[in-house]
Structure formats: C-alpha cells, structure tokens
Amino acid sequence: MIGASTLVLVSSLVVIPVARAIENGVARLPVLGYNTWNTYACNINESIILETASLMKSLGLQDAGYTHVNLDDCWAEKNRSAEGLLVPNQERFPSGFYNLTGQLHDMGFQAGIYGDSGWFTCAGYPGSFEHELTDATTYQDWGFDYLKFDNCAIPFDDIIREGTYGKYQRMADAIATLSQTSGKPPLIFSLCEWGWSQVWLWGQTVGNSWRVDGDIAANWASIASIINLASFITQGTNFYGRNDEDILEVGNGDLTYEENKSHFTAWALLKSPLLIGTDLSAASPGIIEILSNKEILAINQDPVVGTSISPFRWGLNADWTSNSSYPAQYWSGPSENGTVIMLLNTLDEPATMFFNLTESPWIRAGRQYAVRDLWTHTDNGTAVRNFTATDVPAHGVVALLLQDAGNEPAGLYPLCAVWYQCASENGTYVDGQ
The missing domain is CATH 2.60.40.1180 (Golgi alpha-mannosidase II)
Known part of the structure; x- marks a missing residue:
C-alpha cells in the first residue's frame, strides 16, 4: 500500500444507487467547449471571447466537437439596474450580450454564462439568490444557452432556511418554469458546488452536471486528487447528468506532455464535460492534438452508452x-x-x-x-x-x-485464465483444490 494516509472507504455491504439524471431535453451528452476562467480570470471582454471562438474554428477544435464558448465570473457591473436586472460591464462588453451571443451563434457555437446561487459571485458581482427567475429570463433574452452556477456568498441560515440542494433547486425551478412559458429549450444547468463527493447524490435531480471537488490546479497533484475522488462516484454519471471534474488544464502550468494526455483521457472517459481552459493563442500543436483526439472524444460523446468508466x-x-x-x-x-x-x-x-x-x-x-x-x-x-x-x-x-x-484459440492451458475456483463439472479443480 502506498502512503500512510490511505483509508478504505467502502464495505461490501454498502449499496450505492445509480444516477437518475433529470432528462430535460438538453445536454444528453457532455458539453464540449471553452471556459474563460483558467486563462483570463476577470480579464475578459468581448474581443477575447470572439477571438477565442475564431481560434477554436481555425485550430479545428470546433470540428472536433467543441461547440460551446462560456464566460465565467466578472462579466457584470457591480450593481443591478434600477429595475433589479443584471447589467453587462459597459467597458468590457460595450456591444451588449445579445450582440455577442448572436455572433457566437452565427459562428456555429452555443454561448454560456456564469452566475451564483448566493448574494454575490465568488469575485463579488451580483448573485442570483431571490432573483432566480429574473436572471434566468435575462440570460435567455441575451441568447445564452448554458449557465454555470457557483456557490459563494451563501445567505445566513435564518434567511435561506434550506440546504444546498434547495438553494440550487431554486434556479432549476426557474429554468424549468421559463422553458415552459417561453417555449424555448431550458438552459443547460451546470452546478459548481465543489461537492466533496456528495453533490452527485442530489445534483442529478437538479442539473445537467455537478462539480465533484474544488477548483482544479495545473499540476499533477491536483489532477490525481480529483481522479481519486471521482473513482468512488462513477455511478453518478449517465445521459443528461454527469460528474464534472472541472475545467481542462491541458497545456497549463508545469504539466508534462504525458500528464496532459492522462488528464485529458481521464476527464473524457469519465464522461466529464470537456471545457478547455488553455490560452489557445499560445497553445502548441501538441496540445491541440491532445484536445482533438477524435477516438477519445468519441467515447466521451458515445450516443449509445452514457456511463463512465x-x-x-x-x-x-x-x-x-x-x-x-x-x-x-x-x-x-x-x-x-x-x-x-x-x-x-x-x-x-x-x-x-x-x-x-x-x-x-x-x-x-x-x-x-x-x-x-x-x-x-x-x-x-x-x-x-x-x-x-x-x-x-x-x-x-x-x-x-x-x-x-x-x-480464444483451442488448447490453451490452464483451462481458466484465473485459476481460483476453476472447476470441471465432475468437481475437479484446476488449482488442485
């Protein structure tokens, strides 16, 4: 056994349920695309978004299946409008979001945006608590298709009076209500709850994907830790709902070429959403080749089998x-x-x-x-x-x-590849028992 801190987690008596994800007509397969946070953090603007989309096309990533371009935190003004609406930052997005999403759609992409289930986002911008239906409507009116929903600035217990499940259910209900009243497909709903392995138990009834751990870092220790956690909850993934191992760090930090391959392979075969977090303007051909491996992507996007390895x-x-x-x-x-x-x-x-x-x-x-x-x-x-x-x-x-x-070829010996309890019908055991 490697490492003194190892701990056996599951006994043979534990019965773990299989995922029963919400089948709301969107995200039957994992989302493939780009997320701005790991490369740009708060330094985003409409030019960066459109340049990233152009690079995804020219580098062949769109053809490989990456069809989403998602904004993360820091896109908003610090205060809502007098009418209580979210407002795009006027300096970074002077043309407004309806124009931006229209251009992305014209380029063949879907557009994603970021919000928070609490009072504020993790970077201090307006959250959606008690504004869920208003904000969902705003996102749809702006032309967004996907919502990443974070878990910062949680209201005090005597205000929220519900658990984390209920806090996320508020936006899930708003998205469902909006779809019914508007006649448009529901927003793809990605829960960023840093679940510590528990969120999959309820996330499948609320959203299309759910984070299983804290934010990824661009080093092997972080990737190995996430794979370790994910190994115990693979039953949480199927069509329409899946464990989200977080943004791809392929090509970032001090990851070696082999570590980049392992990172991408594990995320893809675990059926996680694949959201690139790499600066595509500086990505080497080798990194693009990893991200574009069509045989690995085909497993992630399998139309017949939705479960994880x-x-x-x-x-x-x-x-x-x-x-x-x-x-x-x-x-x-x-x-x-x-x-x-x-x-x-x-x-x-x-x-x-x-x-x-x-x-x-x-x-x-x-x-x-x-x-x-x-x-x-x-x-x-x-x-x-x-x-x-x-x-x-x-x-x-x-x-x-x-x-x-x-x-297999005839005449192989031993008669069983695994000798334990290998027996003939007259009771003779191959291993001499």
Whole structure:
C-alpha cells in the first residue's frame, strides 16, 4: 500500500444507487467547449471571447466537437439596474450580450454564462439568490444557452432556511418554469458546488452536471486528487447528468506532455464535460492534438452508452482505498463499439502494467479481443486472456478499445485464465483444490 494516509472507504455491504439524471431535453451528452476562467480570470471582454471562438474554428477544435464558448465570473457591473436586472460591464462588453451571443451563434457555437446561487459571485458581482427567475429570463433574452452556477456568498441560515440542494433547486425551478412559458429549450444547468463527493447524490435531480471537488490546479497533484475522488462516484454519471471534474488544464502550468494526455483521457472517459481552459493563442500543436483526439472524444460523446468508466482494480493500493496521490490505476467500461480500458501509471517512474482481461466486468471469458490503441491510432493485434503494457511513462496513460474477435484459440492451458475456483463439472479443480 502506498502512503500512510490511505483509508478504505467502502464495505461490501454498502449499496450505492445509480444516477437518475433529470432528462430535460438538453445536454444528453457532455458539453464540449471553452471556459474563460483558467486563462483570463476577470480579464475578459468581448474581443477575447470572439477571438477565442475564431481560434477554436481555425485550430479545428470546433470540428472536433467543441461547440460551446462560456464566460465565467466578472462579466457584470457591480450593481443591478434600477429595475433589479443584471447589467453587462459597459467597458468590457460595450456591444451588449445579445450582440455577442448572436455572433457566437452565427459562428456555429452555443454561448454560456456564469452566475451564483448566493448574494454575490465568488469575485463579488451580483448573485442570483431571490432573483432566480429574473436572471434566468435575462440570460435567455441575451441568447445564452448554458449557465454555470457557483456557490459563494451563501445567505445566513435564518434567511435561506434550506440546504444546498434547495438553494440550487431554486434556479432549476426557474429554468424549468421559463422553458415552459417561453417555449424555448431550458438552459443547460451546470452546478459548481465543489461537492466533496456528495453533490452527485442530489445534483442529478437538479442539473445537467455537478462539480465533484474544488477548483482544479495545473499540476499533477491536483489532477490525481480529483481522479481519486471521482473513482468512488462513477455511478453518478449517465445521459443528461454527469460528474464534472472541472475545467481542462491541458497545456497549463508545469504539466508534462504525458500528464496532459492522462488528464485529458481521464476527464473524457469519465464522461466529464470537456471545457478547455488553455490560452489557445499560445497553445502548441501538441496540445491541440491532445484536445482533438477524435477516438477519445468519441467515447466521451458515445450516443449509445452514457456511463463512465470505473476502476476494476486499484493497483498500488487495495481496492476501494482512497489515496489522493496514487488513485486507481486500472479502469474499464462499455462503449458503443467495445470495451474501453484506461491504464493510469500514477508512479513517478515508468512502469509495466498487467491485467487479466476478465478482471473487467465487460470482458467475456474464453474470447479473444482485438486491441485498438486510442492514442497511437493503431490496431495492435489480439489480446488473449491478458494484456501487458510495458514502459508506461511516469504519470502516463494507455487507452484501449477492445473488440470481441471470437473464441480464444483451442488448447490453451490452464483451462481458466484465473485459476481460483476453476472447476470441471465432475468437481475437479484446476488449482488442485
């Protein structure tokens, strides 16, 4: 076991419900797009938004599926209008939002905006508490399609008189009411509640995605910690509702090339929304190539299977062990076209990673599987009973698609890939029991 702080979280008696997300007609699949916060923070304006959209088109990101451009905090004036309405910052957005969203729509994008469920946003701009329907209407009138809703400046208990669920339900109800009265699709509703693993239990009845942790940082420790937390709540993701591992930091900070690949792969295969937080004007071709990996994106956008991959073995630690530095290493899940495998080397040095195919619940015993590498984009022969990845780089990843290729070759010994309790019908055990 790695690390003295590890803690076994789940016993065999725990029954965890599967997500039943709100099917409100929008965001059946994870949102792909851009979010301004990680690169620009409060230094946003209409020129930056339109330049970012243009770069997404010219760099091929729109063609790869990234169709949202989302503003984060700091877009508003510090005070509402005399009528109680939100007002765009006149210096940063002199043309107004209706003009901005119109241009984005003309470019083939959807537009997103940011709000807060409390008195103020995290940067001190007007929040939506007790203004939910007014603000939802304003966002729709401005032409926005998506709302990220934060959790700062929470009203005192004797004012709010409800839990966090109820605080977010207020805006969910406003969005539903507005859709009914306007006849327009509801806003995509992204909860930014920093859920500490609990929000998925109720977020699925309120929104289309829900944050599972605090803000991501552009370093491996942050990414590993989020993957660790997400490994215990993968059942929270399905069509229309999903765990949100936060904005993509691909290409930011001190992340290595291999760490960038692992970060993107984990987010995509966990079916998180993929919102780029990179300065696209400075992004290298290698970073754009990572973000544009169409075989990985196809798993994220699978039209048949909406569920996330999940660990089938933790690896360095005992199964169901929480370790924020060394999360689960062996993951799998179903897809439209086969079984998805993710091998994550959490060590600080290269490693060989081995598993028996039937460790994954999505693999059938006695069958062989064609191996597709989703990063090299090559067909790598056939796996029989097991698979070994050699020299996986430090903090690196292997992403595979295994497709059933028929019965395994005859005459293989032992008669079972996994000997435990392997028996003939006359009671003879292969392992000599």
